[in-house]
Amino acid sequence: MRLRALLDTDALGLKLLGGEDELDRTVRGVMTTDLRDPSRYLSGGELVLTGLAWRRGAADSEPFVRILAQAGVAAVAAGTAELGHVPDDLVVACARHRLPLFEVHESVAFATVTEHVVRQVSGERAGDLAAVVDRHRRMMTSGPAGGGPEVVLDLLGSDLDLRAWVLSPTGRPIAGPKAAGPSAGEPTLPAEVRARLAAEHLATARTGRRGPHRVTVGQTTYSLFPVRPGRRAPQGPPVGQSARDVRDARDVRNARETVLSEWLLAVEADAADWTGERLDLLHGVTQLIAVEQERRDAARTVRRRLAQEVLELVQTGAAPTEIGARLRVAAPVLLPGLGTAPHWQVVVARVDRAGEADGGPVAQALLEEILADPASAGPEQSDRIAVAHTGDEAVALVPLPAVAGEREGPGAGILADALLESVREPLTAGLEDDGRVTLGVSAAVHSAEGLRGALEEARHARRVAAARPGRVCAAGHQELASHVLLLPFVPDDVRRAFTARLLDPLRDYDRRHRAELIPTLEAFLDCDGSWTRCASRLHLHVNTLRYRVGRIEQLTGRDLSRLEDKLDFFLALRMS
Numbered sequence: 001m002r003l004r005a006l007l008d009t010d011a012l013g014l015k016l017l018g019g020e021d022e023l024d025r026t027v028r029g030v031m032t033t034d035l036r037d038p039s040r041y042l043s044g045g046e047l048v049l050t051g052l053a054w055r056r057g058a059a060d061s062e063p064f065v066r067i068l069a070q071a072g073v074a075a076v077a078a079g080t081a082e083l084g085h086v087p088d089d090l091v092v093a094c095a096r097h098r099l100p101l102f103e104v105h106e107s108v109a110f111a112t113v114t115e116h117v118v119r120q121v122s123g124e125r126a127g128d129l130a131a132v133v134d135r136h137r138r139m140m141t142s143g144p145a146g147g148g149p150e151v152v153l154d155l156l157g158s159d160l161d162l163r164a165w166v167l168s169p170t171g172r173p174i175a176g177p178k179a180a181g182p183s184a185g186e187p188t189l190p191a192e193v194r195a196r197l198a199a200e201h202l203a204t205a206r207t208g209r210r211g212p213h214r215v216t217v218g219q220t221t222y223s224l225f226p227v228r229p230g231r232r233a234p235q236g237p238p239v240g241q242s243a244r245d246v247r248d249a250r251d252v253r254n255a256r257e258t259v260l261s262e263w264l265l266a267v268e269a270d271a272a273d274w275t276g277e278r279l280d281l282l283h284g285v286t287q288l289i290a291v292e293q294e295r296r297d298a299a300r301t302v303r304r305r306l307a308q309e310v311l312e313l314v315q316t317g318a319a320p321t322e323i324g325a326r327l328r329v330a331a332p333v334l335l336p337g338l339g340t341a342p343h344w345q346v347v348v349a350r351v352d353r354a355g356e357a358d359g360g361p362v363a364q365a366l367l368e369e370i371l372a373d374p375a376s377a378g379p380e381q382s383d384r385i386a387v388a389h390t391g392d393e394a395v396a397l398v399p400l401p402a403v404a405g406e407r408e409g410p411g412a413g414i415l416a417d418a419l420l421e422s423v424r425e426p427l428t429a430g431l432e433d434d435g436r437v438t439l440g441v442s443a444a445v446h447s448a449e450g451l452r453g454a455l456e457e458a459r460h461a462r463r464v465a466a467a468r469p470g471r472v473c474a475a476g477h478q479e480l481a482s483h484v485l486l487l488p489f490v491p492d493d494v495r496r497a498f499t500a501r502l503l504d505p506l507r508d509y510d511r512r513h514r515a516e517l518i519p520t521l522e523a524f525l526d527c528d529g530s531w532t533r534c535a536s537r538l539h540l541h542v543n544t545l546r547y548r549v550g551r552i553e554q555l556t557g558r559d560l561s562r563l564e565d566k567l568d569f570f571l572a573l574r575m576s
Contacts, residue, residue, distance in 0.1 A: 001027050001120045003075050003100055006047075012116060013108045014077065017091050019100025025074045030114045036060070037067055044072035047117060049110045051079045058089040065093035075100035077113065149175040149289045156267075156285070160278075163268040165189055166227070166289055168369050169260055169430060170423045171198035175289075189266075193217050195425050197224060201264045202430025212271045212282070223271035227263040227286045227293060260351070260430050260437075261365035263293055300368065300387075306330040307386035307397050314452050315390070324448035334384050334399045342399035344451060345413045346442040346458040347371060350393045350466070353435045360389025366437065367394040370423050371414070393462070395455065400444055416441040416461070416476030424472045431471045438465040439474035495575045502572040505555040517555075520548045524560065525570050 004023040006014050016023075028045030031038070034053035042048075048068055055061065068076060076099055078086045086103050094101040104113065149166050156162040157177055165176035171194035200215040201224045212223035265286050271279065310330065313323045331342055349367040351359075364387050371385045387396045400413045419439065427437055440462025442454035457477050465475040506517045520538065524545075527534040535545045549560055558565040 001117065003027060003047075005120070006102065006117075009116060012113055013105040014113075015103040015105070017086060017101045017103050018095045019075065019098065022075075022098060022100045025100065027074045027117060030117045031073075032110050032114065036064060039067050039071050042068070042071035042073060046073045047075050047077060047113075048073050049077050049079070049104070049113060051110075052082045052087075052090075055083075055087070055090070058087065061087065061089040061093040062096075065090070065097050065099055069097040069099050073099070075102060077102040077104050079104045079106065079110065081106040149292050152285050152288055153177065163188075164285075165194075165266045167194055167198055167201075167264050167266055168372070169198055169202060169262060169264070169366075170369060170426050171195040172369075172372055174263060197222055197266050198264070198426035199429035200224065201226065201266075202260070202426055205262070205264075205430075211286075212267070212279070214270060214272060220268060221270040223267045223269055223282075225265040225267070225282055225286045227265055227289045260362070260427065261369055263289060265289060297365075302333065303330075303386040304364070304388060306333060307388035307395065310386075310397060310451075311388045311390060311395050311455075314455055320448040323451060327448055327451075330386060330397065331399060334386060334397075335401065340401075341446075342401055343413070343444040343446045344454065345398040345400060345444050346451070346454040347396040347398060347414060347419075348393055348440045348455075348458040348462045349396075350438050350462060351436070352438070353431075360392060360394055363392070363394035364389040367396050370419065370439070371396055371398065393459075395458075413444045414441055416465075416474040416479075420472065420474040428471045435471060436466070437472045438462050440465060441474065441476040443477040499572045499576045502556055502558070502569060503576055506552060509551070509555055515548070515551075517548060517552050520545070521552055521569060522573060524549060525566060525573070529560065529566065 002023065003025050006012060006027075007016060007023070026045060027047050029043075029047070030049065031041060031046045032049040033041065034051055035041075036054045038048070054064060065076070076090075076094060078090060078101065080086060080103060084106075086101070091101060104110070153164050153166070153175055154177070156164050163177050166174040168174055171191070173189065173194065177188055196217050197215060201213065204213045204224075205211075205226050211225040215222050215224060265282070267282065271282070306326070306329065310323065310326050313326060327344070328341070335342055347367065349363045349370070351363045351366060368385065368387050371387075385396050385398050387394055389395070398414060416439065419441065431437065440458040440460065442458040442461070445451060445454045461475040461477060461479065464479060465473040468475075503518065506521065509515055510517050520534075523537050524534045527537060531542050531545060535542045538545065540548075553559055558568070560566060560569070
């Protein structure tokens, strides 16, 4: 707003004491102060309200006004409650520095002036920003993106003082305000906060309700807006159903299908008291971001086609030379400028709800997000993978620089445990009670000859993951060379009978005598049967440990000095 507008508002009761030629200055905010030097709190463009408590004598006015002028404030408004009038020395100092000066009548509270200015400034900013957002949306829809979502988020920060982030469904930062100083370019939202926001968003969004959803993390409240790309116009409602019923059902169905792959806009503010105009503005921002998401999804078409071609060649038993030729085409697309043939890893994913698979495309979109580096900001991190789908599962080809693979050995590349840890919290919240996501990760292979084996290895690992409890599970190739591979496939009735025969006598004894035979057995096996190490771990005398082990052998009829009996106890504990 302009300074001139302040004089047109009778309720403020302002009187102009100097600066008639400067009334077209723009007011960007208000600051109340009685400090002698308030410069640290000024950023320029403020209307400074002061009760003159800083003034002890006429000489104090000049340095005070000079500080304000150097900070670029728009004007000064002085109250008369302290002195009964505005002193002439302040009027002279303001005239010398060409700083407009208003008198605030003692009957008018500074809060009244502040509220009026803030309301006017916010309204004008919102109108300006809405025009910018609308123009930017048209640019993005009709042609190349005008800087991406970062541009609009910067406008939200500069014009509405709103900090906002675009996050993936796993909490990976797509865009947001950047930190200043040494950490410039890094996202300013901690990883644990991003994961919590993503989890809360997914838990609410799968119901199909329109945002924003309010979430408090620590002492900070965030408003979460779903970013939902446009969908085809619906057909008319079936006979017997209203249009509203059909729309509600469609919203729930759409949310179910896309919730695990849609972005969200997280705003550091409580939208509960926002006006309808401001809410509409933020929904407009989400539509703009949705255009960008659709654009980047379309850019995945080439990578998806490459993955689909390789997958079909592998599954139909094509010659390694043919597969290798297709991989040589894919490598420079996924890892441009590499110069050498990469190693390859295969990751398989499946999404199930109510015991039935959601279908390959749903798993494909989710896997593209899961395999994006969770520690890296930006939407392009998924450009280095190619994901296809076949039947009810998605299959990803992940290239690894050969140099890194040779240097780091078989452990290089994606690890199932780390992958699971990065996505488990938000995805668990986004799944219904009967929903599951299961992932399998192969070892890295260096040639087309090994790709078929890698695919089978990843699929087998996913089946191992599927046999485990939990909504989000993953297994890696390392587990396929141990007893872990066998345990999930033991039938439930056999598992129960085996563990009951060995462990129920010990559990009953522990319950009746408050003993600790089960913990003692676990520690004894963990210590490879070493009496001294086990006694030290349990803080027992060796004779006490020998008594407990003897009681275990007596109750079960087993001998813990025999390898076979140790192995049976070990497997029973693992399956229990």
